[in-house]
Amino acid sequence: MYRYTYVCVCVHMKDRSHSPHVENQTKQKPNSSPFHVSPGLCSRMKLLVGILLCSLVLGVSSQRWLTFLKEAGQGTRDMWRAYSDMREANYKNSDKYFHARGNYDAAQRGPGGAWAAKVISDAREKSQRITDLFKFGDSGHGVEDSKADQAANEWGRSGKDPNHFRPAGLPDKY
Template sequence: MRTLTALMLLVILVQASNGLNPCSAAKMWEAYNEMKAANCRNCDRYFHCIGNYRAVKDCSGPLRRSTATFISNLREWTDGFKDSGNNSVEDQKANNHGRHGKDCGIYLRKVRCAYRPSNKKCQW
């Protein structure tokens, strides 16, 4: 898993020199680390959504959406080695939901995710 994470980071850094929004890339990375730290069941799609949301809404400058799309697609491509295609389709729906500024909270309620954004803990 560490090798895959390192590979993703390397690709992001190389791509950044070719036209990624650094703020958006950082927001995606923060959401990924937040997800790993929370280690909360059924919450993957919430973090997909919120990472994309923050990458577009919290950053300025060009390429926000294309950066979030690139990183999301890269993540789905690497996840494709271990997940089913159906997971990827649902993950991409969550990615798009966030990129278009919609409420990511549905991915907390809809799938019984116990993550609490207010305190960044997994609890009921």
Template sequence: MRLCICFVLLSVIVCASADNPFTRGGRFVLDAAGGAWDMLRAYRDMREANYVGADKYFHARGNYDAARRGPGGAWAARVISDARENWQSGMSGRGAEDTRADQEANAWGRNGGDPNRYRPAGLPSKY
């Protein structure tokens, strides 16, 4: 996950204009960095909660929070989600169906859908 965030931040710096942070390119960079942070926060919460059946909720929540920042945040969420699923699909052994369900939750959150659609009963309100 940390590698994905580093990749996103490096890509943003290389791909976007890093002039005045209040210009369009600078805003994209700030939104992307914030979006990467949102994705990391959701991942950390998922690991901390260690709650069976909650991974789709955290996928949707991370993407939702990141995309609310703007185009840069949505871009970061998509890059991180895709990288994580591509890496995980080869490592986890859960198969294509789990990857498809994760990507559905990612897209749902990134497109403004309420992450609580995926919230399992009993997940502590802290999350």
């Protein structure tokens, strides 16, 4: 009989030391590996390792990681609300305001919200650059526009008033 012992994130190692016939089982087949990958374990462990790494890398104490995740979720919702409002308003030259507002609202949630705002903003700008390559510049989102968007994102995340970017005539609803 073999007993499995967790060695790493999602790899098992066959532990033969607890078997009554250790001498007879120490020989392995020439090309066999003592490691076995468990797919079910991998998916759960990846999530847990991801949370752990976020906690360690971002300096989140073990007592605050749930708070951090809650703030990140709320910040994501704030970013989505700003994006939805921007699409609904469909108002010329208002995108910088909505970028700043979404980042501002998310950052007000705390470190988790600020982290979510940065990740979402960076991902959006990077994906926009990729789609611009396929549109051959027709979208009007060049490098200058991307830099201006990132400046508005940083403005909002730093806690500065997003109304600095508010265009004249934008309805008060926003």
